[in-house]
Amino acid sequence: MPQVYGHMVHVTGPTSILGADGEEWKKLRKRFNAGFAPQHLITFLPHILEKSFAFLNNLDYFATTGRPFSLVKLTGTLTFDIITSVTMDVDFGAQKMDQPNEFTSTYHRLLETYASEQVDLPWFFTPYKEWKRRQLAKRVKETLTSIVQDAYTNRKHQGTKSRSVLSLSLEDNSDAITRGFIDEAYDQLSTFLFAGHDTTSILLSWMFYELSRTPHAMQAVRDELDNLLGPAAAIKETLRLWPPAGTARLTKPGAGIKVQTSTGEYDLEGVGVYNCAIMIQRDPEVYGDTANDFVPERWLQNETMTGAKQIPSSAWRPFERGPRNCIGQELANLEARLVVALVAPRYDFVKIGLGEVAVDGAGQPISDEKGHYKVASEMYPTRKVTPKPVDGMMMRVSLRYRATN
Numbered sequence: 001m002p003q004v005y006g007h008m009v010h011v012t013g014p015t016s017i018l019g020a021d022g023e024e025w026k027k028l029r030k031r032f033n034a035g036f037a038p039q040h041l042i043t044f045l046p047h048i049l050e051k052s053f054a055f056l057n058n059l060d061y062f063a064t065t066g067r068p069f070s071l072v073k074l075t076g077t078l079t080f081d082i083i084t085s086v087t088m089d090v091d092f093g094a095q096k097m098d099q100p101n102e103f104t105s106t107y108h109r110l111l112e113t114y115a116s117e118q119v120d121l122p123w124f125f126t127p128y129k130e131w132k133r134r135q136l137a138k139r140v141k142e143t144l145t146s147i148v149q150d151a152y153t154n155r156k157h158q159g160t161k162s163r164s165v166l167s168l169s170l171e172d173n174s175d176a177i178t179r180g181f182i183d184e185a186y187d188q189l190s191t192f193l194f195a196g197h198d199t200t201s202i203l204l205s206w207m208f209y210e211l212s213r214t215p216h217a218m219q220a221v222r223d224e225l226d227n228l229l230g231p232a233a234a235i236k237e238t239l240r241l242w243p244p245a246g247t248a249r250l251t252k253p254g255a256g257i258k259v260q261t262s263t264g265e266y267d268l269e270g271v272g273v274y275n276c277a278i279m280i281q282r283d284p285e286v287y288g289d290t291a292n293d294f295v296p297e298r299w300l301q302n303e304t305m306t307g308a309k310q311i312p313s314s315a316w317r318p319f320e321r322g323p324r325n326c327i328g329q330e331l332a333n334l335e336a337r338l339v340v341a342l343v344a345p346r347y348d349f350v351k352i353g354l355g356e357v358a359v360d361g362a363g364q365p366i367s368d369e370k371g372h373y374k375v376a377s378e379m380y381p382t383r384k385v386t387p388k389p390v391d392g393m394m395m396r397v398s399l400r401y402r403a404t405n
């Protein structure tokens with residue numbers, strides 16, 4: 001839907017796979033599918049592991065100093081390091097807290113220009129922000145373009161080929177390198193950079209938050225680590241409650257698209273359709289009276305669990321469905337499983353600020369009847385007023401044990 005996609009053009013570029021349509025999209029999707037085949041994804045494991053250990057080092061620092069920190073910032077640099085390493089074979093060292101990397105901070109400052117309710121206003125309402133966004137986008141483009149150019153040279157002179165997004169973007173080139181060709185490769189690279197790290201970092205933050213206030217679920221994750229079932233259910237449930245991405249489509253006039261709902265049939269000819277995953281995935285008709293609760297057990301194929309069999313697949317769509325679904329979903333799952341397997345046994349997280357757990361006079365958490373800790377203030381107020389901004393998942397973390405090696 002151009003009205004939505006247009007806003008993101010400074011992050012994704014005009015020829016991005018996200019905005020492409022028809023034959024152009026098919027060509028791009030086919031090309032990049034090769035980089036996300038299961039047997040190829042497994043080759044990313046050493047990269048993901050290496051970056052996850054750097055993440056553990058950072059958590060250790062906060063555990064030993066007791067300092068509060070923004071979890072979403074920390075997971076953001078982790079997933080940034082992973083995505084740059086697997087899509088362009090470059091290590092920006094984004095997680096080095098004592099030596100902030102310039103490209104990483106420029107990129108995150110660019111993303112922050114979108115984190116405001118004013119984002120939907122035309123540019124002339126927020127001229128300074130628009131100017132700043134363009135400046136930051138220009139600097140990001142300079143760095144990524146030089147990476148594209150270097151990769152092109154290596155490919156041409158040394159025959160270096162891989163199935164990274166960058167390498168796949170350079171396929172189809174004629175002998176002469178043109179500005180347009182480099183720009184297109186840059187658009188795809190920067191799209192994967194954005195789509196492949198922001199989402200996964202949000203997933204990880206919400207998951208550790210929900211686990212921190214649902215002790216039985218955290219215990220199940222720790223118990224189930226051997227077969228990775230526990231993390232899989234926790235990941236799925238986090239994505240149900242807190243889908244980090246979404247989709248909007250413009251229906252073609254004459255395509256005959258109609259939708260049947262409990263209140264009648266609606267004609268969706270030539271309109272913008274926004275699949276609001278956060279509402280669909282909290283539908284009480286499907287998820288019952290625990291629709292708003294974090295209940296990973298619902299996804300375990302256990303006959304005794306209520307609801308497990310009745311959830312229609314279309315009621316869970318964080319990666320969307322059909323041919324335009326998320327190309328990186330298996331990578332996101334792989335990352336999340338690995339990170340939770342390393343982090344869950346080693347640390348306890350405690351939320352501070354918005355969403356922190358309510359305690360009794362003795363300082364003990366107060367549980368509700370469903371086994372969740374009650375929160376003192378909701379992360380997202382449900383009142384019909386402008387919600388407060390989220391606080392970046394401010395946390396404290398403590399070590400459950402010290403690794404000897």
Ligand code: HEM
Nearest residue numbers: 017195196199200203245246247318319320326327328332
């Ligand atoms: C928790 C993590 C993730 C979530 C929730 C997520 C969600 C989504 C959703 C909902 C779409 C469909 C958008 C639309 O229809 O307009 C999408 C598309 C896409 N995602 Fe993801 N994503 C995640 C991780 C990733 C990763 C790790 C990558 C890359 C490595 C990635 C790359 C893409 C790309 C390139 C598209 C466009 C696909 C196309 O149009 O053919 N995503 N994602």
